[in-house]
Amino acid sequence: MARDRNIFARLWRRWDTRLCLLIIAVYCFAAAYGEIVYQAARVTDRTPGYNVVHETSRYVPPAFVRVFSHAPRPAGQPIYPLGSDNLGRDVLQRLVQGARIAFHVGIITSLIAIPLGVILGSLGGYFGGRVDSVVVWLCATVASMPGLLFILAIAMVVGQGLLGVYLGIGLTTWVNVCRNVRGEVMKHRGRAYVQAAQVLGYSHARIMFRHILPNVTHIILIAFSIRFPSSVATEVFISFLGIGVQGEPSWGIMINNARLRLWQGVWWEMAFVTLAIFALVLAFNHLADALRDLLDPALRTEQE
């Protein structure tokens, strides 16, 4: 995988993409830490830190605000780096849990959508003919469903909770992956190396997945970088509407909590959740642009 390392090096060399990679790395660590906290609380059967309720310290402003106002911290009150919410829970810890859920959603929906798209796209592009028509038909059918509403309907039918979100997003967003992979595999089908492999008598599956697939990995990489932020954004939306995650601090649920208090001047929860989503999605979007510029030869020739 020399080519991949090369791509990473090229992304690292530019300051803007390096910043994106760093931001994503921070979120990765946050999500991993959140997972550890979550699992530890589950194993020891204790209330996890992000769910500990402090009735006496509700709506505490972020700690750095106190630095400016020089007001002393009341005795017995925990330190809230980013403030506390309506039940006195730590916003920072809940944000970290939100990152955990966002990564779950981004990765698991990709694990559903990308293999589905790659397999169907390879089959359609490689065999052509009737197989291809079936693949095209499937794509056209799913593509004609009204996006968000269809996802919500799947989430509703499967049942509220993360599973519905995973399936809803995963089963509707494979179409683009499938179309791109299909187009690329079609280009490769007539190439000499594929003909050589066919003459050698290799099986279709081996040619498709051992010979052609390594040549179209860049499409998968681009697809992942585009899908990840959009599925995170969709999850926020679904959870915000109360159909997605239940009882866990997803970013969407935090926004929904913070929404009502915003009118009373409790700005911190809303501001930090918004900022957290924004930074992650922006980093991924920018990285996706850079990846596309680097990896998509059609675009590259045009820009140079």
Place this chain on the structure above:
Amino acid sequence: MEIVPTTFGVLMLTFLLFYVVGGSPAEVVLGKNATAEALAAFDARYGYDKPLFCGNWTGIRALGATARAKLEKRGATGLCRLPIAYALPAGEYRVNAGRVLLGLRESATGAADEALVDGPAPLTFAVREGWTAVSLDVGNSLPATLRLEKKSGGLCDSQFVHYVASLLRGDLGLSTEHNLPVSRVLKGGVGPSLALTVPILVCGTLLAVMLGLLCAAWRGGLADKAVLILSTVLMSVNYVVWVLAGQFLLAFKLRLFPIWGFESAAYLVLPVLIGIVSGLGRDVRFFRAAILDEVYKPYVRTAQAKGLSGSRIMICHVLRNSLIPIVTYVSLSIPFLFTGSLMLESFFGIPGLGNVSLNAIHSSDMAVVRAVVILGALLYQGVNLLTDLCYAWLDPRVRLR
């Protein structure tokens, strides 16, 4: 004419989602504590008691499938009593056992009767009109799991056939929440949705195309880079945040717009504004790329060599030629004009289809959600067809076969 198989696919997919995966709508609507009899009555009323695709027999809620081990032998007859949840109404039934003793009761008079049916394993028996079967004893060669099924109207009298047939008739079913035909529930929502979404589409597209043209004209320049960065930033702000921030800052803090309601045009300004801004980033990027595809082509150089002004080249030559991707892109959002915007409508109190479908999702009103999904998908098919016709008009090289 690929529209026919795709439409069939859409019907199949919605059917699979709402009828097969969705489980029983009766349980969703009536709740977990409903009796089997109430559930069965609900099924019969809305046609959910038929087989899914085809078949003569369907399992019923009175018994479904029960393991033999749970049954007890009754002393005198040596038969086992089936634990049926409610008295079976008139109709033909099938049970996979060798001998059946029916305890019958006439509904009108309360008169009791018994009937014994004997024969090889899957036994068919009928309950006459006006009678119900209150008890069911079976014996002889009992299988490991017992099944009690009811005969349906015929091989094709299935939920799928019914579903397609009623859609063809324009019947979208009954809304379980409003107890009204779905078409009546949806009819009132189309107008407000269009009042919201059409201005968003028109203004948003015009603005984005103009910005895209400017970017392409000054490609590589400071303005181009600024717009590009700004649109990536705009694209990364979550939709939920746009709506909440717009409502809080512009309507509540600055009091520029009414906060909530649907009384005059003034109530629509803020939602339309939010709708435009939230889609602007993505649109500008797309249109810029579509226009840039054309900018490097030789005919542009020819036009420049002729001494035409830059603005004339961009508008008359480049824009005309990049209309195909632009029209495709815009046409894809036309179905959503009708289905409305979920967030904007519910947050600004606009009684459109988005609001209706969101409420339906919250109250598990399957029929309404299903109808909106199908309408959206069918509109998409129609718009696709229109787009193909549009290509032929825009680009004389494209011929319709």
